[in-house]
Structures are given as C-alpha cells and as structure tokens.
Amino acid sequence: MDSYLPFLAVLIPVVAAPLAGILSDKVSNRFTVLCTVVTFLVVAKMYPLVSQGLILEQAFDTGLRLKLSFMADSLSLLVGMASIGLWMLASFYSVEYMLHEHHQRRYNLFSLLSLAGTLGVVFTRNLFTLYIFFEMLSMASYVMVVHEQTKEANKAGVKYLFMGIGGGLILLLSIVATYSITGTCDLVELARMKNALAGHPYTPLILFGYVIGFGAKAGIFPVHIWLPDAHPVAPSPASALLSGVMIKAGAYGIIRAVITIVGLEVLGQQPIILIIMVMGMINIFLGSAMAMKQTDIKRMLAYSSISQIGYIILGLTLLTPLGLLGGVVHIFNHAIIKGTLFLCAGAFIHQLGVRQLDELKGIGKRMPLTTLCFSMGALSMIGLPPFNGFISKWFLALGTLQVAKAGSYNMGIGILALLVLLLSSFMNLIYYGPIVYRAWFAEADTGKIKGTAEQSSSDPGLWMMVPLLILGFGTLFFGIFPQLPVQLARQFSLLCFR
Amino acid sequence: MELLVIILIPVISTILICTIGRKSIWLRNTLVLIPAVVDFILIAYLVRQVINGASYSLNLVDLPYFAIKFSIDPFSAYMALSMTFLWILTDIYSFGYMAHEHAQISYYASLTLNITAAMGIVFATNLITFFIFFELLTIAVYPLVVHEETEKAYKAGIMYGVYLLSGGAAVLFGTVILYNLTGTIQFVPGGIPALASQSKFMLTVLFVLFTVGFGFKAGLVPLHTWLPEAMIAPTPISALLHAVAVVNVGVFGFIRVIYNVFGAQLYQQMGFHHVIAVLASITIIYAAVKGLRQKEIKQMLAMSTVNQLSFMLIGIASVSLASRLGGLLHIYFHAIMKITLFYCAGAIMTQSKNKYLSKMGGLAKHMPITMTCFAIAAIGIIGLPPVCGWVSKWYLMEGYFNQGEPIFSIILILSGVIELGFFAPPIIAAFFKEEEPGAFQFERDTSKFGNEAPWTMLLPIVIVTILAVVFGVWGSVPHYLVKPALAGLMGQSF
Numbered sequence A: 001m002d003s004y005l006p007f008l009a010v011l012i013p014v015v016a017a018p019l020a021g022i023l024s025d026k027v028s029n030r031f032t033v034l035c036t037v038v039t040f041l042v043v044a045k046m047y048p049l050v051s052q053g054l055i056l057e058q059a060f061d062t063g064l065r066l067k068l069s070f071m072a073d074s075l076s077l078l079v080g081m082a083s084i085g086l087w088m089l090a091s092f093y094s095v096e097y098m099l100h101e102h103h104q105r106r107y108n109l110f111s112l113l114s115l116a117g118t119l120g121v122v123f124t125r126n127l128f129t130l131y132i133f134f135e136m137l138s139m140a141s142y143v144m145v146v147h148e149q150t151k152e153a154n155k156a157g158v159k160y161l162f163m164g165i166g167g168g169l170i171l172l173l174s175i176v177a178t179y180s181i182t183g184t185c186d187l188v189e190l191a192r193m194k195n196a197l198a199g200h201p202y203t204p205l206i207l208f209g210y211v212i213g214f215g216a217k218a219g220i221f222p223v224h225i226w227l228p229d230a231h232p233v234a235p236s237p238a239s240a241l242l243s244g245v246m247i248k249a250g251a252y253g254i255i256r257a258v259i260t261i262v263g264l265e266v267l268g269q270q271p272i273i274l275i276i277m278v279m280g281m282i283n284i285f286l287g288s289a290m291a292m293k294q295t296d297i298k299r300m301l302a303y304s305s306i307s308q309i310g311y312i313i314l315g316l317t318l319l320t321p322l323g324l325l326g327g328v329v330h331i332f333n334h335a336i337i338k339g340t341l342f343l344c345a346g347a348f349i350h351q352l353g354v355r356q357l358d359e360l361k362g363i364g365k366r367m368p369l370t371t372l373c374f375s376m377g378a379l380s381m382i383g384l385p386p387f388n389g390f391i392s393k394w395f396l397a398l399g400t401l402q403v404a405k406a407g408s409y410n411m412g413i414g415i416l417a418l419l420v421l422l423l424s425s426f427m428n429l430i431y432y433g434p435i436v437y438r439a440w441f442a443e444a445d446t447g448k449i450k451g452t453a454e455q456s457s458s459d460p461g462l463w464m465m466v467p468l469l470i471l472g473f474g475t476l477f478f479g480i481f482p483q484l485p486v487q488l489a490r491q492f493s494l495l496c497f498r
Numbered sequence B: 001m002e003l004l005v006i007i008l009i010p011v012i013s014t015i016l017i018c019t020i021g022r023k024s025i026w027l028r029n030t031l032v033l034i035p036a037v038v039d040f041i042l043i044a045y046l047v048r049q050v051i052n053g054a055s056y057s058l059n060l061v062d063l064p065y066f067a068i069k070f071s072i073d074p075f076s077a078y079m080a081l082s083m084t085f086l087w088i089l090t091d092i093y094s095f096g097y098m099a100h101e102h103a104q105i106s107y108y109a110s111l112t113l114n115i116t117a118a119m120g121i122v123f124a125t126n127l128i129t130f131f132i133f134f135e136l137l138t139i140a141v142y143p144l145v146v147h148e149e150t151e152k153a154y155k156a157g158i159m160y161g162v163y164l165l166s167g168g169a170a171v172l173f174g175t176v177i178l179y180n181l182t183g184t185i186q187f188v189p190g191g192i193p194a195l196a197s198q199s200k201f202m203l204t205v206l207f208v209l210f211t212v213g214f215g216f217k218a219g220l221v222p223l224h225t226w227l228p229e230a231m232i233a234p235t236p237i238s239a240l241l242h243a244v245a246v247v248n249v250g251v252f253g254f255i256r257v258i259y260n261v262f263g264a265q266l267y268q269q270m271g272f273h274h275v276i277a278v279l280a281s282i283t284i285i286y287a288a289v290k291g292l293r294q295k296e297i298k299q300m301l302a303m304s305t306v307n308q309l310s311f312m313l314i315g316i317a318s319v320s321l322a323s324r325l326g327g328l329l330h331i332y333f334h335a336i337m338k339i340t341l342f343y344c345a346g347a348i349m350t351q352s353k354n355k356y357l358s359k360m361g362g363l364a365k366h367m368p369i370t371m372t373c374f375a376i377a378a379i380g381i382i383g384l385p386p387v388c389g390w391v392s393k394w395y396l397m398e399g400y401f402n403q404g405e406p407i408f409s410i411i412l413i414l415s416g417v418i419e420l421g422f423f424a425p426p427i428i429a430a431f432f433k434e435e436e437p438g439a440f441q442f443e444r445d446t447s448k449f450g451n452e453a454p455w456t457m458l459l460p461i462v463i464v465t466i467l468a469v470v471f472g473v474w475g476s477v478p479h480y481l482v483k484p485a486l487a488g489l490m491g492q493s494f
Helices: A005-022 A025-050 A074-097 A104-122 A127-145 A151-182 A185-194 A203-218 A227-233 A236-262 A265-268 A272-293 A297-317 A321-352 A368-382 A388-406 A411-441 A462-480 A483-496 B002-020 B027-050 B072-097 B103-123 B127-145 B151-182 B192-196 B200-218 B226-232 B235-262 B265-271 B274-291 B297-316 B319-353 B366-380 B387-402 B406-430 B455-474 B478-490
Strands: A056-059 A065-073 B057-062 B067-071
Touching: A005 A025, A005 A056, A005 A065, A005 A074, A005 A104, A025 A056, A025 A074, A025 A272, A065 A074, A074 A104, A074 A227, A074 A236, A074 A462, A074 A483, A104 A127, A104 A236, A127 A203, A127 B387, A151 A185, A151 A227, A151 A236, A151 A297, A151 B387, A151 B406, A185 A236, A203 A236, A203 A272, A227 A236, A227 A297, A227 B226, A236 A321, A236 B067, A272 A297, A272 A411, A297 A321, A297 A388, A297 A411, A321 A368, A321 A388, A321 A462, A321 A483, A368 A388, A368 A411, A368 A462, A388 A411, A388 A462, A388 A483, A388 B274, A483 B072, A483 B127, B002 B027, B002 B057, B002 B067, B002 B103, B002 B151, B002 B200, B027 B072, B027 B103, B027 B200, B027 B478, B067 B103, B067 B127, B072 B103, B072 B319, B072 B455, B072 B478, B103 B127, B103 B235, B127 B151, B127 B235, B151 B192, B151 B200, B151 B226, B192 B226, B200 B235, B200 B274, B200 B297, B226 B235, B226 B297, B235 B265, B235 B274, B235 B297, B235 B478, B265 B274, B274 B297, B274 B406, B297 B319, B297 B387, B297 B406, B319 B366, B319 B387, B319 B478, B366 B387, B366 B406, B366 B455, B387 B406
Parallel strands: none
Antiparallel strands: A056 A065, B057 B067
C-alpha cells in the first residue's frame, strides 16, 4: 500500500536536524523533544495499518538507476517503534541531563541525524537506501560518542569510526555483489526471488560480508571491540541510545540479510550459518564474562549489551519460527531494558556523581525511585517473570527446542543453545543480582557519595524521572502484556517460514 | 560559430587583461569572469541540442596533412560543462585568495588562457588538434606553477615541464605512428577501423606510447611524482588545474584513445584493459598508502588526487557498462569534491597560516564553515553516502562484479579504508581536540564567523559542497549527460 508515513518518519528528523543546530541551547533542546514526539506519532500511526498485514511503501526516482524507496513491514515497524520510543524518552531526559553540558546544540543536531539514520535503515525498501542511512548513522553517532571531547572519548571515537566505516565499506561490497548477481536491490523483490543467491560461489562470502558489515555496528564478536569503549564514554542518554537502539540497526540488518536476501532454504545448506551461531554464542559468554569483571557501571552495561546482542543472533541462526520470533522480540525488549539501565546509571552519575559499582551501596535510600527502575531493569535483564526479558527468553527457549522439528540442525545443537541460554541467565544473575541487593540492603559507605545522607531524596527532576518511570514500568508492562511486540514479530516470522 | 566563440573568447580576454587589466581591479575581474561565464552558458545551451543529435563543428585549418578541427559530442560537452562551471567558481575564489599576492596580471592571464587550452582539448576531433592544445595547456600552466618565484618553485617548475613535455612527446610519437599505419588520426566513435588489421607488435607500441604520454598527466604510478611537487602553485591553481583540468585531460586522453582510436573491442582483444586496470590498482593502493605519510594538507590532497584519478582509469578501461559509467561519472564527482577540499585547504592556509596536518587541532572553532565543508568533501572522497563519491564507486564496483573480477572492487574498498586513515585524523582534531598554542596566526578576530575567509572564497566552497551532497542522493544532471556521452564514445546506443 502506498503511504508517505515511513518516508515522513525519516524526513522529519533530517529536516529538523539543521534547525536544532542553529537554535539557542534551551530552545534547541525543547525543539528536539518536539521533533521526536512528532516522529513518534508518525510511527505510531503506522501501527494499525501494519498490524493488519499491510506493507507501507513509497519510492522516489533519484535519476540514478536506483531508487530511494521506503517501506514499513512488521519487522521494521517493531524495530522502528522501539527506536523512536526510546529516542523520544531519551530526548526528554537530555533536557535536564545535558543542562550544564557544553555543545548542546551540536549534540541535538547529531542526535537527530542519528535518529534519521536509524529510522532510515529500518524503514528502507532497498539496500541502496539502506546503505545511505547506515553510513549516516555511523558518522552522526560518532559525534555523540566523542561529545565529551576528552582524550578517552577521542580514542574510543577513533575506534568507533574506523570500525563503523570499515564495516560499512565491507557491507557496500556485499550489497554491490548482491545487486550484481540478482540485478535488484529491492528487499521485497529479493524476498520474492527466494533463492536468488543460491548456488553462486560467492554466496558464503557475501553473507559473511553482511554479517561483518552489520555486525560491526551491532557489536558481534570479533568486531565488537569498539563497543565497550565507545558506549560508556558518551553522555548517558547517548549511551542509552547507542546500546538500546543503534546496535539494533545492525541486528536488524543481519536479520534482513540472512532472512530476506540470502533466504532460509539456501542458508540451511551453508555451513557458515553455524559459524554465525557460534559467533552469537561467543558474544553471549564473552559479554557476560567481561561484564562480571567491570567496576564501572556504564562499562558493565556496555558488556551486557554485547551479551544481549548474542541472544538476537542466536535466535536468528536457530532458523526456527519461534527462535526468530524470540530474537525479534528481544530487539524490542532489550531496547526498553537497556534504555532503563543506562538512563538510571546516568541519573546516578548526574545526581550523586557515582560511577563505580561499589559506590552504589545503599543508594536505594538516597534515590528510591531511580533505584526502583534500575532494579526492574536488572531483574528483567536476568530474565525473571513477570518482566519483559522473560518473554524473549521464553520464545528463544521454545525456539531452541523446535530445532530438530524444523530440520535445520540436529537436536544436539538445540540442546546446546538451550544450555547457553540458561547458563547466560545465570551469569546475568551473578552480575546484576548483587548490585540490586546492595543498592537496597547494604549500608552506604559514607564519604564516597557527594552530598549528605540526611537529604531525603536525590531523585532527579521531572524531565529525567518521567522517562525513567515510563521505561522502568515499561519492562513490567511488556512482561505482562507482550501482545504488541509478539504479534508483530509473529507476523514477520510467519511470513518468513510460510 | 558557437565553437569559435568558445575557443576564441578566452584568448581575446587574455590579451585584454594583459593590456588594460592593470587599470582597475573591477575591470580586470570582469575580464577574467567573462570568458568562463560565456563559455559555460554557451555550452549549457549547446548540450541539449547535442544530446538530441545536433552536431556543431568548426574547421580552423583544413590542409591535406594537417587539420585543426573541432566538434562537439555529448562526451566533450559533459567535460566542457563541468570544467567551465568550476572555472567560474575558481575565478571568484581567486579574487579573494590572490588579493594580496604579487604578479596578479600574469596569474589571471594564464588562468584565462588555459580555458582555451582546455576547450581546445575537449572539442578536438583529431589527434593533432588534441596534441596542440594538450601542449598549450602544459605550457600555459607553467607560469602558474612557478608563481611564487622562489628557488623551490622554479625547481618544481622544471620538473613539471620536463615530465609533462616528455609525456607530450610520447603522445606525438604515437600520433605519427598511428598516422603512418592507418592514414588517419581522426577520432572515430567505436575506434579507427583500419587499426584492427595491424600487427600486434605495432598495436602494443601504440598502446605503450599513449599510456606513457597520458599516464604522466593522469598521474599513473610511477609517472605521478610531478603532481605533489607542482602543489607549490597558488591553491586555486592546485584546485582547478591539478585536481580538475590538467589531470582530467590525462584521463580524457585515455578515454579518447581507448574508445575513439583503438575502439573498446580491439582494446579488450589485446588485453590492454587488464594492463590499465592493474596499473591503476597499483596506483590506487600506492597513492593511498603514501598519502598516510604526508605532513602538509596540499601534499596529502595531491596523493589523494593521484589515487582518485586511477578510479576513473579503472572504470573506463573496464569491460562492463556499469564500470564505464562509473568512471565517467567519477570525473565530475571527483572534480567537485576535490576542488572543495583544495578550496578549503587554501582558506585554511591563508587564514591560519598553518599548512601542517598535525596542527589542525581546534581549527573548527575558528573556521566552522570551512571545516564542515572540508569534512563533507572528505566523506565523499572516501566513498561514503550521502556525498556523491559513493555513487561512482558503486557503479565501478558493480561493473567489476558483473565481469567476474571482484578483486578490483575489493581494491576500491581497501582504498576507501586507507583514505579514511589520512582524512579522519585532521578532521577529528579540528573538531574535537584542543588547539596547540601558536599553531594558528589569525590576522583578525571577529566574532560572528570567527576567522572565516572572505566571502569570495567562502561562496565557492559552499556551492561545491552543496552540489556534492545533492548529486550524492539525486544524480540527475550528470547522469543525464553521462549516458549519451558513453553511447557517443562507443558509437552505439544501449
């Protein structure tokens, strides 16, 4: 169905970005909030149409042989909603958080450009358009990473830039190869062709190029090395967006590449899918293991993101309907959870100046509401019901058990994947559990936290608190009423495994 | 008639600049602008007709063994249009840049005379006409190279002269042999038919002579060394001539020889396209790596130019249509991106008195517009969207995939990564790092635009930057021209 909505969702931030860069700091912050709210409404307006199974699309002639075209189907809408939802809340949060920061206009400008990049990647119909927005995302988010302009930030930024752009160029190679072989870049047509790349000698290489190219953004092992440096150095709302949304643009790309471009039937015969699955498993373990060792809260959260992106890859590479469903749902859920956690961490840093995990002892008395949100996020991350993290793990676990039935692998691999899931939940418990416990029940070390203990509450002001509460209770809400993400994901999964 | 005006008006203007140009600056500036603007408008007017099939020609001399003839085909219209457009901008930029320089009359006279040389080259219909203007361009650029009149400049000038004139000699030698073999030196769409029956040895000799001859101007390694040396010229000259006109003429020569002398088919039968592709690949990687080690802005840009010129060569020497289109498109796209970079470099060097890449820290605070444009153009050169460089790269890569030689596509990608290595550090430093004490010596310290260059320099910078971004997502105009250009070159439509 022809609809301007997907295009509009991308256009609004692009057009608004230069304005946000010109206005005065205070106006610019509020203007950014307004833009994200409007964009959110545009994306939300697509939901009734897409949930009926319609695909919204719009194309423009560029004068080149390739078209600039946009589309929204159930997968892109789900990822898009998670992105813009978190973005909107983070921009509310930034109004207060960034109040005393330098270069606020620059931050807003590139935040909006990154938003446009993310939505562009998600709401695109062909790979040509996708690549434009993918690189736009890489470059715009670079500025968010180095916002602090410290030596550390610059170092992390260089790593980020080179990995992002290097990955992007590898991606371009794969896209061009796909175009050269199939004669089209259009995702819908590629999906219709099904076995477009079947039997071509380069197919494994092309697939690998997609995984490395998108994976460099998603933080897949071994191209994840920038992530634990880059995510913590950014300002907290930016970290939340980097970890919650932007790596999902990479994950989204991998799902599209694997399912739509290469196609499930071809994939089953490729041993490379096993390699990708193993990469996902390494992600899960490596991320968790490194997270346990961290003392800095934001660094720990960044490693946790590496681990969580592994879930998505694992769900995808199981090649079963429920596994895919679980992976896609986890994109949505993880955005909410990691958004909560990073924004809470930001609140701790902003209000009390604590960054170290052992300084969080007894913080529940100082900042009860923030700590409550943090606890809900942490419990959800571990995968406890009734939080939304449980939902994705439930479907992933079901997916692992479908493996033998779907016939893509033997049962052994399914059992292995299930064990990985359970073990990883346990590891999450090991590093999230103590933080939550100590925050509520341990005595605070006096002197480490600035301000006095007598102050009744150090919870942040409304601009920050409201987004935190929405996200925190969002983890609970989507744990009890998971219809929205699950239905959209199911719609997509059914379409793929029809 | 139109062609006569195009070719003659710069000559008249040059004479006027030399004679009455000294009287007032406004008169001189008008005289400088007129030929570029008139040529641009005339060509823009002709383009439509030419693409629709009209033909314009001019026989200046028509003797049995010596003919100077011009005509306009879609390809030459494309080249001329892009060149004259950038010429106008460079004229405007020069008004700001050269305001406090010495010997301005000789500078503007040479600059204007070069329009004639460039137009003569692109509109030439046979090799001897081509050769005459080819040499005229070499000679008329010389005063610009030695403009500084220092020891170093003269040394660079000698190197420039020796290299390019010997290249010209090779072209002349090739022309003579060609005439001897076939009895014609006319450019023929699809190639000179009589050449196909010649012996392989003679064809190889011709190929080597033309490759060496044009290789000098197109900066093929190891014939590129004059280009970094010639960067001693004033920056607008580096921008226009050493990034657009002179070097593109080298590529232009390659195109004429491949498509209108040998003919693409014969060229491929002999396997010459592989030789060019391999040479170009070597150049691409060598120049990119060499660029990493440069310390001065202009030297770095020179190496980047050498690198990018081979993108065009690798494209036009290809078998597949997509790569050829990419090569032709890249001529224009590279021109607007590289001219942006050079303009910015010139603005930086005149305003801050700093030419070292390592001392760029904090520059964006003083010159935000210039540095933003510099960053955007650099993004394009690396080959990232939404700046136009990636469109041509896409075509080049697609073509090489189509013809089953993805190794060349990988080389293009590799080059992008290496180029990121030399473009990123100065840009990152300028925007996000602290200023080194004493790195910049700005003359004025105004508040509104910081220490930006005067508007005559800033305006061209902004125009080309906007163009580069526009063509990155909406490639209508160049695309509209390039397709008929390629069809005209190959003598067949597709």
